[in-house]
Amino acid sequence: AQSVSQHNHHVILSEAASLELGCNYSYGGTVNLFWYVQYPGQHLQLLLKYFSGDPLVKGIKGFEAEFIKSKFSFNLRKPSVQWSDTAEYFCAARINAGNMLTFGGGTRLMVKP
Amino acid sequence: DAGITQSPRHKVTETGTPVTLRCHQTENHRYMYWYRQDPGHGLRLIHYSYGVKDTDKGEVSDGYSVSRSKTEDFLLTLESATSSQTSVYFCAIRPGDSKEEYFGPGTRLTVL
Numbered sequence: 001a002q003s004v005s006q007h008n009h010h011v012i013l014s015e016a017a018s019l020e021l022g023c024n025y026s027y028g029g030t031v032n033l034f035w036y037v038q039y040p041g042q043h044l045q046l047l048l049k050y051f052s053g054d055p056l057v058k059g060i061k062g063f064e065a066e067f068i069k070s071k072f073s074f075n076l077r078k079p080s081v082q083w084s085d086t087a088e089y090f091c092a093a094r095i096n097a098g099n100m101l102t103f104g105g106g107t108r109l110m111v112k113p
Numbered sequence: 114d115a116g117i118t119q120s121p122r123h124k125v126t127e128t129g130t131p132v133t134l135r136c137h138q139t140e141n142h143r144y145m146y147w148y149r150q151d152p153g154h155g156l157r158l159i160h161y162s163y164g165v166k167d168t169d170k171g172e173v174s175d176g177y178s179v180s181r182s183k184t185e186d187f188l189l190t191l192e193s194a195t196s197s198q199t200s201v202y203f204c205a206i207r208p209g210d211s212k213e214e215y216f217g218p219g220t221r222l223t224v225l
Contacts, residue, residue, distance in 0.1 A: 009153070032212045043203065044156075044216040051212060090155055094212060099144065099163060100171060101214055103155035 002027040006104035021076040023091030032094040033074040117217035125223045132191040136204030144207035145187040149200040194224045
């Protein structure tokens with residue numbers, strides 16, 4: 001069965017530090033990849049998505065992610081984090097245009113002011 | 114805002130009692146999903162629907178049933194709640210021509 005792994009469970013950064021959160025998926029076919037963000041007490045919001053084409057995708061709030069097919073990875077990056085980026089981040093994959101999303105376990109990011 | 118509401122938003126119940134959670138959408142989207150969110154597990158799919166009366170199981174469907182008698186409503190039922198079903202439940206929708214899902218505000222369920 002396909003799976004999505006997020007290896008960093010908790011990340012603590014100071015403001016202005018650079019961020020990279022890892023995401024790996026276990027399927028070699030066609031994948032649609034997503035990053036969602038969940039701010040404290042809120043629902044999940046779509047941060048960015050990759051379907052095809054340019055492997056570097058840009059999302060909202062200065063986030064970007066790079067799809068590396070050879071590494072089965074879709075890492076999330078931000079050059080300079082802010083305190084307001086404190087949230088939980090989820091990577092997700094849809095395999096072969098199927099009906100279901102598979103989520104990673106999430107990464108809790110805390111940004112210290 | 115994807116026009117999704119969930120009710121109730123919070124519920125405390127006792128083991129063995131039936132519980133029904135409701136997801137309502139205003140946009141008549143074809144696909145609707147129920148997930149549970151637990152620490153360390155991310156979101157796990159319970160059931161989903163691809164049309165009125167058309168539903169299928171997800172990864173963690175045991176102990177849950179669903180119904181969709183109208184396009185706008187997707188109900189999740191715990192026939193006999195157990196403490197392991199204490200969780201936050203999220204509904205999501207996916208427009209038929211879209212690949213991404215949009216989430217509702219969640220229901221926090223506590224089973225004592």
